[in-house]
Amino acid sequence: MEDVARLAGVSMITVSRAIREPAKVAPATLARIEAAIRRTGYVPNLTAGSLASSRSRIVGAVVPTIDNSIFAETVRGMSEVLEAAGYQLLLGQTAYRADAEDSLVQAFLGRRVDGMVLTGIGHSPATVRRLRAAAIPVVETWDLTARPIDMLVGFSNRDAGAALGRHLLARGYRRLGFVGGAEERGRSRYAGLAAAVADVPGATVLRQELAAGTSYKDGRAAILRFLELPEPPQACFFGNDALAIGALMECARRGVRVPQDMAIAGFADLDIAAEVTPALTTVHVGSRQIGEEAARLLLARFEGRRVAPRIRDLGFRVVARAST
Amino acid sequence: MEDVARLAGVSMITVSRAIREPAKVAPATLARIEAAIRRTGYVPNLTAGSLASSRSRIVGAVVPTIDNSIFAETVRGMSEVLEAAGYQLLLGQTAYRADAEDSLVQAFLGRRVDGMVLTGIGHSPATVRRLRAAAIPVVETWDLTARPIDMLVGFSNRDAGAALGRHLLARGYRRLGFVGGAEERGRSRYAGLAAAVADVPGATVLRQELAAGTSYKDGRAAILRFLELPEPPQACFFGNDALAIGALMECARRGVRVPQDMAIAGFADLDIAAEVTPALTTVHVGSRQIGEEAARLLLARFEGRRVAPRIRDLGFRVVARAST
DNA sequence: GCCACGAATGTTAGCGCTACCATAACCGAT
């Protein structure tokens, strides 16, 4: 930067201004500085800038995983909005391990990220304490609570589970099955389903809880376990679309007709849900919008704007397709 | 940090050492410092550390996209290896726009990332110049070239295309079709296929080039276009599994028998490729290993180890399943 | 008892920027 300043015949601070707020520099000076930058190949050191200004222009995001997953779209949406505003995304994946979130959050805070996006509303007390102490904007996502750490963008997993349950019951199914991972949001979906079932006399629900971080294969295995029962469920609700599609494929393979012999529903409305045959009934939750909105809330805060309300319920929509 | 030092009755540098190389601090001192850290809730400022040590412990990764994509697994593998070593991942997505890579690289270099991972081997001259000037370890991925910028982890897309082509020809198909996105690696796969076709008298190949960044829907549309021809291809090779699965689903819907009426093959071997019916023939390329290996090469360099050879050809494997 | 040596800790001087305040030059209004 000193070289650039010398070459352009100005002081360092003017170079700094030319880069960050070109409007405040005289056009002629600006041109000289730009020429000098080009000639020297100068790349501003944003680390030094962050230290001096105590704003890093980095946002940390913690998600369970991004492969064949509903969270990939959230990260995508977030990343696009942030990049357009000149912010960068520091990505951390927990693989559904609770302690991983804690250490990621600590690492991100050490980097002095300007804001943080978390998945879900269940965090260790230490994490919550650290985030509050850091006094940076935080957005929790993919769930709903009345008392978020700071801001929240999501929907009610419980209500979504209940809505899907009512859909199945309305179609006449009475013996229901549920398959989900051992994680908070999956459990909420089950709780909603169970509540819907409790409202209908004679309706029952059987539950399989798998390890967290499930995929197609697990869905196949789960549906097989149901089909082997003397009295299998008539309709099965899977905690995510990957599980449901695995199950759907297994049914196709075995000649189990969907939905006549076994109805199947998923969750999250991945692109592929609409493409399989029969098309998968699922709950659309706007994965991408969650990411975009979370990023927008952060940007608003960075620019000093008030964010109200701090809780954004993006809702959900039961998408009834041929599989139920 | 000053507070911690005062509380523990040591100098700042000892606190710094206690955090970074605890073995070099006397156990009793270490214990006092750790207690002081806990009492004060001190979180080391890694930005300041980066500036002072000129090592950021951040790696930048540029991928086209991470949703329902082959690159998600690469990012996942990379991220896990890096996090285990105390490095963080700064993620950038280009959405297949060429200029996006350039600006991401520039932003990452401004952050003084310790290393960089790029997708593919085609980069703008400006990007290459900048990367060389930065003199940091760089890994290119997902393709092969004799002259990488620095290191490379991938496989030959051309050879993979050719191998898949030979597989189709060996099964007796003569009128082939190819559908791929308008991007470098897809074109290489086509070039390989075309070469294989050229070796067999009477064999032909018809090509559809779509916009880059394709998904299920585009596969469906593409297969329809082929099926409407007076003499459709007998076998169709799709540049990625998502396209192929879209096509497969469309065939199922239309009663087009796969592979009897139309054989279908994909590329990359996503988890779902093995799950659909009929199971999808595809080319397995170790998406995740690419990420892991790229991360390992970077770590080796960070630790000052020599990396030889600098080109890692991870190969590929034609996975012949029921769809061809 | 002296010295060389390694282990433990400290001092100093930045890393490369930006915040903050100051200064200079120029403008039109009085």
Add this chain to the structure above:
DNA sequence: ATCGGTTATGGTAGCGCTAACATTCGTGGC
């Protein structure tokens, strides 16, 4: 001619750490 206000630019002092080089102290060998 004087003045307040605006625009353009500069000087100084850090931001919170760590590299590099001291310094101190205890230990064992002779």
